[in-house]
Amino acid sequence: MALAERIAALACETLDLEVSEEILTVTISRPEVLNALSPVVIAELRRVFGPLRSELGRADETGRPDWSIRGVILTGAGEKSFVAGADISVMRGMSPAEADAYTAEAQELTSWLETLPVPVVAAVNGFALGGGCEIAMSCDYIFAAETASFGQPEVGLGLIPGFGGCVRLQQLVGVAAARELIFTGRRIDAAEALRLGLVLRVLPDQAALLTAVRESLRLVARQSAVAVAAAKRTVRAAQALPTDQGLELERSAFTACFGTEDMAEGTAAFVEKRRPAFTGR
Template identity: 55%
Template sequence: MDFGSFETLAIETSGGIATVTVNRPEALNALSGKVVEELARVCEELNRLGGTGTSAATTGIPGTADDGAWPVRGVILTGAGGKAFVAGADIRELTSMNADQAEFHARSMHAVTLALESVPVPVIACVDGFALGGGCELALAADFIYASERAQFGQPEVNLGLVPGFGGSVRLQQRIGLGMARELIYTGRRIDAHEAHRLGLVNRVLATREELLAAAAETIGEIATKSPTAVALSKRSINQATGRTTPEGLDIEARTFRAAFGTEDMKEGTTAFVEKRAAVFPGR
């Protein structure tokens, strides 16, 4: 995939993995308007994966693009410089905004996080250093969060007379429960990687940045051996069922299960199982 050029992001693709690095180390990778704009561009491109063809548009099944290609099988989201994943919003920019501009900035970041959630391949946030405020909220939009030993998480907006504006009041409670989300948001408290893991915010804790990125690549490699259409449909089903009642969620699951039966991957996977051989998924 050709992602183009960026001022605040570095994009690298290798072995079916796209690594998206927020690259403002001098500002601890703070989420300026430019970063948000460029993240939106990247997410737009990533959302074309496996679903750009006419058949995908008409059936709604990921992975039914005319060429059936999946050039990227997973995304790693991280930050440059070693001190921060993303330290938060760009406070210098915020101080110059009026209320209307602030709402526009928040809604722009909401669009980014929703687009990141809808990317049809797994997204792993690799947090090394600070993930505070907007940084924590960006990580929460990923499928998994892997953290290094020196990672720190928090929603410290109340310290500035602000509230979470990039999704923290919604997604944090989905990850760690309502009571703990309230406590972290009301106190503005920071937690380390191990506490974040205990609370269910983080999936894995690794010693170093190198181990962090290697573990994320290994997980994406494992997922890449599975049906890409099934993974994409599973992700969509989970996202759509979040926050719904049990009957509503089960209805979404049943309709997604039905959609899987329209894929070539399902035919190949079930046939391979019966024939006792490894499946070779076409990605359609």
């Protein structure tokens, strides 16, 4: 059974899973609490993204790599909220040791999203606050509806961002803007998030949002899976490097592409003026 079929068949209490046109849509579905992140939600997201990270692109018993999922949409159920944050009603009773285990699992999940070999796009409808903003920031890019809002309000609870907000927010919007947003806990709308560079595109409503994300990932699915995976690894790794070291890393990754079947097929198809038939090898 292909990985896509196994993932789509997972029984989840807080997630809706759908695979269509090689795109997996993961919808966090706790509308009664604005899709807040509870330990159960984190555990179920880990059940989905753990196998994706370790098995996508791996050869099956026939020797063919499994690229049955070429992109992931992460969104929230309903129009009010993507994820309104961590579930405070659960967190308030945690001991420091329990909080450490909770944030460790959440941080590892965000790292899995970053290192998945296919793009993950956050489709943000409504609130993306606290842990919701942090989950969105660990995706490759964010598309938002005009009604979306973002923020890291943890200081108002006597806390700080714990799922990567202190790290990723400054990478996306700059150090000063990240400090101001974290220190004040203020909420920003989609227009300001776009201006700051937190959001890539803003769409008029939820339907247009999901259509735009699917169109983006359909374009990805037409490309070489091994090339997209290599590009994602290289862009992420180069973020933390000085320019000269980043260029060296890029050269190494570029050169490695010349040993793939997809490079041979892609260049041949270009010369022959036809659409390439990539195999993901």
